[in-house]
Amino acid sequence: MAPGKKGPSRRMQHQGVPPTLGEDESTGKKRKSSASTNGAIKKRKGSSAPAVKAAVKGGLKHAANSAGTGSTKGSFKAQQKPAVKPQKKNLLDPLEDDDVSDASGDAIDDPDAMEDSLGGAGLDDLDDDELNSDADDFDLAPSGSDDDVVDSDQETQQKGVWSEDDESDGEEALTAANIEGLSQKLNREQAAEDADAEAELQDAAMQTNIAAAELDGDEDEEGGKKSMLAPDLQLLRTRITETVRVLSNFKELHDPSRSRADYTQALLKDICAYYGYSPFLAEKLYSLFPPQEALAFFDANETPRPMVIRTNTLRTHRRDLAHALINRGVTLEPVGKWSKVGLQIFESQVPLGATPEYLAGQYILQAASSFLPVMALAPQEHERVLDMAAAPGGKSTHMAALMRNTGCIFSNDASKERSKGLIGNIHRMGVKNTIVCNYSALEFPKVMGGFDRVLLDAPCSGTGVIAKDASVKTNKAPDDFLRLPHLQKQLLLAAIDSVDHASKTGGYIVYSTCSVTVEENEQVVQYALNKRPNVRLVSTGLVFGREGFVKYQSKRFHPSMKDTRRYYPHAYNVDGFFVAKFKKIAATPAGAVRAQGSAEAMRANGNGAGVESEEVDVDDHAEIGAEEEVEQGEGEFGGWDDEEDAQYIERSMNKVLRRKGINPKATKSRAVQSLNPAKVVENGASESGNEGGVKTADGAANESEKEGGVKLVEETAALAVPLDEVALAKVASGDESGVPKKASKAKAKAADGAVAGNSKKEDKAKAAKKETKVKVTNGATEEAVEEAKVANGGTTKTPKKAGKGKRKSV
Numbered sequence: 001m002a003p004g005k006k007g008p009s010r011r012m013q014h015q016g017v018p019p020t021l022g023e024d025e026s027t028g029k030k031r032k033s034s035a036s037t038n039g040a041i042k043k044r045k046g047s048s049a050p051a052v053k054a055a056v057k058g059g060l061k062h063a064a065n066s067a068g069t070g071s072t073k074g075s076f077k078a079q080q081k082p083a084v085k086p087q088k089k090n091l092l093d094p095l096e097d098d099d100v101s102d103a104s105g106d107a108i109d110d111p112d113a114m115e116d117s118l119g120g121a122g123l124d125d126l127d128d129d130e131l132n133s134d135a136d137d138f139d140l141a142p143s144g145s146d147d148d149v150v151d152s153d154q155e156t157q158q159k160g161v162w163s164e165d166d167e168s169d170g171e172e173a174l175t176a177a178n179i180e181g182l183s184q185k186l187n188r189e190q191a192a193e194d195a196d197a198e199a200e201l202q203d204a205a206m207q208t209n210i211a212a213a214e215l216d217g218d219e220d221e222e223g224g225k226k227s228m229l230a231p232d233l234q235l236l237r238t239r240i241t242e243t244v245r246v247l248s249n250f251k252e253l254h255d256p257s258r259s260r261a262d263y264t265q266a267l268l269k270d271i272c273a274y275y276g277y278s279p280f281l282a283e284k285l286y287s288l289f290p291p292q293e294a295l296a297f298f299d300a301n302e303t304p305r306p307m308v309i310r311t312n313t314l315r316t317h318r319r320d321l322a323h324a325l326i327n328r329g330v331t332l333e334p335v336g337k338w339s340k341v342g343l344q345i346f347e348s349q350v351p352l353g354a355t356p357e358y359l360a361g362q363y364i365l366q367a368a369s370s371f372l373p374v375m376a377l378a379p380q381e382h383e384r385v386l387d388m389a390a391a392p393g394g395k396s397t398h399m400a401a402l403m404r405n406t407g408c409i410f411s412n413d414a415s416k417e418r419s420k421g422l423i424g425n426i427h428r429m430g431v432k433n434t435i436v437c438n439y440s441a442l443e444f445p446k447v448m449g450g451f452d453r454v455l456l457d458a459p460c461s462g463t464g465v466i467a468k469d470a471s472v473k474t475n476k477a478p479d480d481f482l483r484l485p486h487l488q489k490q491l492l493l494a495a496i497d498s499v500d501h502a503s504k505t506g507g508y509i510v511y512s513t514c515s516v517t518v519e520e521n522e523q524v525v526q527y528a529l530n531k532r533p534n535v536r537l538v539s540t541g542l543v544f545g546r547e548g549f550v551k552y553q554s555k556r557f558h559p560s561m562k563d564t565r566r567y568y569p570h571a572y573n574v575d576g577f578f579v580a581k582f583k584k585i586a587a588t589p590a591g592a593v594r595a596q597g598s599a600e601a602m603r604a605n606g607n608g609a610g611v612e613s614e615e616v617d618v619d620d621h622a623e624i625g626a627e628e629e630v631e632q633g634e635g636e637f638g639g640w641d642d643e644e645d646a647q648y649i650e651r652s653m654n655k656v657l658r659r660k661g662i663n664p665k666a667t668k669s670r671a672v673q674s675l676n677p678a679k680v681v682e683n684g685a686s687e688s689g690n691e692g693g694v695k696t697a698d699g700a701a702n703e704s705e706k707e708g709g710v711k712l713v714e715e716t717a718a719l720a721v722p723l724d725e726v727a728l729a730k731v732a733s734g735d736e737s738g739v740p741k742k743a744s745k746a747k748a749k750a751a752d753g754a755v756a757g758n759s760k761k762e763d764k765a766k767a768a769k770k771e772t773k774v775k776v777t778n779g780a781t782e783e784a785v786e787e788a789k790v791a792n793g794g795t796t797k798t799p800k801k802a803g804k805g806k807r808k809s810v
């Protein structure tokens, strides 16, 4: 629903049985939303709130502004009510509805909740159970403040009851002789009041009309007055639609006095006002689509995606689960032919996060788009698989089901807190082939390598899930789209380097985000292709989704980028998502790994925690890598290069500043420095973790970058728990297949996720690491950095100079 529109609570609406989620874009928009979930409710609440707040605030400003523009004090006060109140009520009522309907108390597992269409699948399809199928089958105010507003309200009331006129009237004795006269007088006064009220209403309406006229693109003559008027959402909408219409057929329809840029500028302004986006993000998202489609995208972000559950085929069959839930009064349908385990929920009498079936682990609440990366990865039975950023476990548990609890999954997440949810889901869902670890994924493959497949469901900006988290509309800044991609690139290289190219069954890496920006998707993939020529993009095998960009603005990507897949809420009624699948065709050269500090770290560490030579055959890689390095020539092939990245980041920052009319050189001292990429590296996406810099779409955000570096780095250090201290969910089953020797030794310690005692050596190293990292963040010298590196086994990021020295000594 567009902001400001009033309607019955979504929960109250009977949805009937809409077509199922699917692959057909053309049908994607026909479906109405389904039963609310907590997630969906929160999302809707969140998505309306900024616009509502803005509108209400705007309304107050509007009223106050009238006072500042010539109204008498009295009339200003009297005007406020009609000008503000109706709109306030209109806008807030739906939120109240939502609050009431928020009682269902579910949505625990995956913050994702979704929708889409592919038509056709009915309950008859329920026996297409994934258990029996192949994983690959998937197919204010100038003069007035708020206080003034309150005062004026009170004064208006007083005048009505205790004005001098009233007092004298009240004292005049009521007699038979004067009763008629007094009555007439009262009538006259009443009529005068009514006329005043009417005039005020008209005045208020006229002001709205003034706003409307201004919406037509007229320049604001009174400087600032325009922005203080309440936005008339209906008029805004009309103007947005009209501007889009002109932009879609510019040649024929445009006013010759206005350029395309003028229209676009005006449209973006309206989009920000109507939907509540920051100008920066509105432009970024708008630029992904033609105007008409951009509008559909922004609209789709105002509506929650349908709720979907994924059947846990380790515990039940979809048909059985469907029947059990139908018996509890749940209206559902298969999600679409593309999934054999998804059920779309249209209505539920029971909280879906607390049914006996849920508690028994028969399903997980999971957005449809979250199925896709796992389907693309297609893990096979008996394989060794790494889920690099796994919490809260929606994808790990899906992988376990596809692998029928065989082989071994390493489910890693840098957030200890979120890892608890991951462990909970693993236990609830009867997953027994999974080891939970708590590293920054940047530490891989130092921690362990040689995997058959790796999933990197990367921390991202969340621009694909705005319907779920409306704060994304305003809380993203340009540097987020530098910092996050920087981290994502590093993580992706680590993912590639963790895969065994010689795997008999695999050798695949899937990279996914719930973001739609090019910076976090195609650019990251392209970076990996540049830095790791030993990987190729391959088909995801997913039956729907748009091709990734090969061209975007002035950027050109490798033609194989067509193999990647983009998902949009307006196109498929699923969360915005991106999926890329790589095949590793040769070992990563040692030089490249060394450039990341991994191989180097391994040696300095005497072969890092949990690493067994047969699992990561460093020497083997080194040998093959050396050959390849000769073939490819030095410098063409390597790990990430912070200096190079820093230059890209600075160039990008300068561009942004120039676009804003700021001279980057002139601002070097402040604006640029405040966004200094070096600072970003120190504070965030660096060293053994990205934690300081990472905000994840689903709330895994580590806000500590705002809280100061010390806390952040302490957390970072604490997160780097060696594998021996890891929660070994697998232990519960006694199954040790695929567990490295060191890891399996520690199993008893970690069965319940508790961290058992460390060896003294590890404690010392950790303490030194923590201490030194704090120093570094506080502006430590190169020596301290170097010292940190030594204490840390070489993993701390070192200034290039120091780094070189260290490398020489290796």
Ligand SMILES: C[S@@+](CC[C@H](N)C(=O)[O-])C[C@H]1O[C@@H](n2cnc3c(N)ncnc32)[C@H](O)[C@@H]1O
Pocket (backbone or CB within 6 Å): 110, 370, 388, 389, 390, 391, 392, 393, 394, 395, 396, 412, 413, 414, 415, 418, 439, 440, 441, 442, 457, 458, 459, 460, 689, 690, 691, 694, 696, 697, 698, 700
């Ligand atoms: C998109 S969420 C993952 C969702 C998960 N794959 C699922 O399906 O349930 C991203 C995760 O990355 C984690 N994360 C952030 N930085 C990380 C890092 N450097 N290493 C590993 N995990 C990281 C966050 O804690 C968050 O849980």
